[in-house]
Amino acid sequence: MTGFGERLSAALAADGQLCVGIDPHEALLTSWGLGVDAAGAREFGLRVVDAAAGRVGIVKPQVSFFERFGSAGFGALEEVIAAARAAGLLVLADAKRGDIGSTMDAYAAAWLSPGAPLEADAVTLSPYLGPDTLRGAITLAVRHGKGVFVLAATSNPEAFALQSAEITTVDAERGQTVADWVARSAGWANSSAAFPASGAGVRLGPVGFVVGATVDRAELGLTDEALRGAAILAPGFGAQGARLAQLPALFGDLAPQVLASASRSILSAGPDGLAAAIDAHNQELQEGRHG
Amino acid sequence: MTGFGERLSAALAADGQLCVGIDPHEALLTSWGLGVDAAGAREFGLRVVDAAAGRVGIVKPQVSFFERFGSAGFGALEEVIAAARAAGLLVLADAKRGDIGSTMDAYAAAWLSPGAPLEADAVTLSPYLGPDTLRGAITLAVRHGKGVFVLAATSNPEAFALQSAEITTVDAERGQTVADWVARSAGWANSSAAFPASGAGVRLGPVGFVVGATVDRAELGLTDEALRGAAILAPGFGAQGARLAQLPALFGDLAPQVLASASRSILSAGPDGLAAAIDAHNQELQEGRHG
Numbered sequence: 001m002t003g004f005g006e007r008l009s010a011a012l013a014a015d016g017q018l019c020v021g022i023d024p025h026e027a028l029l030t031s032w033g034l035g036v037d038a039a040g041a042r043e044f045g046l047r048v049v050d051a052a053a054g055r056v057g058i059v060k061p062q063v064s065f066f067e068r069f070g071s072a073g074f075g076a077l078e079e080v081i082a083a084a085r086a087a088g089l090l091v092l093a094d095a096k097r098g099d100i101g102s103t104m105d106a107y108a109a110a111w112l113s114p115g116a117p118l119e120a121d122a123v124t125l126s127p128y129l130g131p132d133t134l135r136g137a138i139t140l141a142v143r144h145g146k147g148v149f150v151l152a153a154t155s156n157p158e159a160f161a162l163q164s165a166e167i168t169t170v171d172a173e174r175g176q177t178v179a180d181w182v183a184r185s186a187g188w189a190n191s192s193a194a195f196p197a198s199g200a201g202v203r204l205g206p207v208g209f210v211v212g213a214t215v216d217r218a219e220l221g222l223t224d225e226a227l228r229g230a231a232i233l234a235p236g237f238g239a240q241g242a243r244l245a246q247l248p249a250l251f252g253d254l255a256p257q258v259l260a261s262a263s264r265s266i267l268s269a270g271p272d273g274l275a276a277a278i279d280a281h282n283q284e285l286q287e288g289r290h291g
Numbered sequence: 292m293t294g295f296g297e298r299l300s301a302a303l304a305a306d307g308q309l310c311v312g313i314d315p316h317e318a319l320l321t322s323w324g325l326g327v328d329a330a331g332a333r334e335f336g337l338r339v340v341d342a343a344a345g346r347v348g349i350v351k352p353q354v355s356f357f358e359r360f361g362s363a364g365f366g367a368l369e370e371v372i373a374a375a376r377a378a379g380l381l382v383l384a385d386a387k388r389g390d391i392g393s394t395m396d397a398y399a400a401a402w403l404s405p406g407a408p409l410e411a412d413a414v415t416l417s418p419y420l421g422p423d424t425l426r427g428a429i430t431l432a433v434r435h436g437k438g439v440f441v442l443a444a445t446s447n448p449e450a451f452a453l454q455s456a457e458i459t460t461v462d463a464e465r466g467q468t469v470a471d472w473v474a475r476s477a478g479w480a481n482s483s484a485a486f487p488a489s490g491a492g493v494r495l496g497p498v499g500f501v502v503g504a505t506v507d508r509a510e511l512g513l514t515d516e517a518l519r520g521a522a523i524l525a526p527g528f529g530a531q532g533a534r535l536a537q538l539p540a541l542f543g544d545l546a547p548q549v550l551a552s553a554s555r556s557i558l559s560a561g562p563d564g565l566a567a568a569i570d571a572h573n574q575e576l577q578e579g580r581h582g
Binding site: 023025026062064065067068069070071072073074075077078096097098099100101102103104106107109110116117118126127128129130131132133151154156157158159160161162163164165166167168169171172177178181182 | 398
């Protein structure tokens with residue numbers, strides 16, 4: 001079985017670093033001429049999948065915009081995920097789930113178990129209950145060749161106070177921040193010898209982190225060392241402020257590990273403009289690499 | 292419109308402080324003789340609702356155990372929530388959702404909008420992205436007479452390092468911990484004059500917090516002041532270690548605000564033992580109040 005990190009690495013090498021969000025926000029559904037309901041979200045998602053297939057390696061459905069429509073919304077999401085995987089895309093379910101013990105395990109089973117209705121390739125997780133609560137989910141991911149992306153340093157301004165707070169327990173380094181603590185604690189699975197470098201591209205383990213493109217990692221005390229071997233999901237490009245061509249400058253040595261997430265800046269092009277918008281985003285990423 | 296805090300206060304006065312969990316965990320489904328599938332979770336939930344109705348004021352379905360079964364699981368959850376509300380129970384959806392901006396708003400709409408398929412009376416939220424990211428959700432809750440319970444100080448051992456970390460931004464008090472920061476930041480809506488004391492019972496606002504029964508609040512720097520006017524959802528009773536009769540001793544002046552959450556210690560009694568188990572839990576709470 002091929003691990004998630006290896007599959008993602010291959011996708012980055014073959015298809016580039018863009019991750020296309022699938023966010024059937026109410027305003028977008030309306031501007032696309034779709035209903036603000038589960039059927040609209042399904043149609044929206046399937047159109048994004050059509051445009052993304054062959055242009056990028058990974059898509060990221062935002063679960064909240066389906067959850068809003070209850071079980072019918074989840075039915076739509078199941079169809080969108082299945083269509084994306086059938087088209088050869090990796091699917092990262094942006095669910096930001098977090099809980100403890102067997103409750104957390106049930107979330108992992110929901111999103112990462114082979115054959116589960118919502119089976120994706122990876123899922124985003126939230127560590128407020130402590131990064132070690134995610135251990136069972138990470139173990140399940142590894143067992144099935146899946147991945148997780150743990151929230152570490154997000155780019156929204158409301159996050160800084162909490163994510164920069166200093167850990168004071170005896171087993172932390174002096175002055176270690178929450179963001180760094182989370183990355184070092186949850187990153188255990190990336191150091192395993194079980195995840196060899198793939199033939200082409202960067203070596204990645206099963207545990208990625210969400211690190212906003214506009215985050216000042218030095219100010220947050222988030223070291224490159226803590227992110228070694230981790231895929232980095234970087235929101236904050238496009239509508240949120242950072243330019244894709246800046247990716248190498250923003251991430252330095254970590255740049256090859258970065259998935260640049262863009263949603264609104266693509267989706268606002270409308271159903272007929274999606275493919276061109278994705279191409280333009282890919283072009284900007286290319287220019288950054290060669291600039 | 293009656294606010295959530297007022298409704299909860301009335302329920303506490305009339306029905307006591309027990310909150311019955313609805314956790315269709317795989318092992319419980321099997322021991323109850325039910326299928327490990329959405330139909331089993333539905334049947335499980337409806338039986339708990341039947342036993343809880345008239346015995347307690349509030350139930351807490353654990354969303355992960357339904358989510359595991361995808362859209363069919365959410366369909367089961369919709370039926371369980373509707374049955375509970377029709378039986379006069381308040382429903383606290385234990386979903387621990389957390390995100391930013393319009394994405395967070397969509398989660399709030401999913402669980403708290405009147406007429407939404409998953410409409411509950413309150414939902415648990417996670418503050419890793421910063422407690423101020425929950426502002427829109429809290430505003431939506433207030434508008435519709437709903438409530439939220441924000442994770443603050445949880446009782447699992449993995450949580451201490453993060454929740455005790457010290458905030459270092461300029462607008463924090465010196466030495467303020469994450470747990471206290473979260474409670475003070477998200478508690479803004481509880482101080483509003485719009486939430487009068489109900490005729491009977493404690494005065495509660497729309498924003499509650501999750502504070503584990505076995506948490507050492509002093510060690511965490513979580514002050515009673517930060518929890519003023521907030522309902523407290525306290526897991527950690529029953530199977531997790533604390534005795535219900537200890538509630539007054541554990542929570543002191545805050546005791547009247549506490550919802551004592553119990554799941555496994557009730558659910559493991561099996562479908563035919565549920566009612567007696569709930570009665571026994573209520574009895575133990577009564578003994579604590581009069582001991």
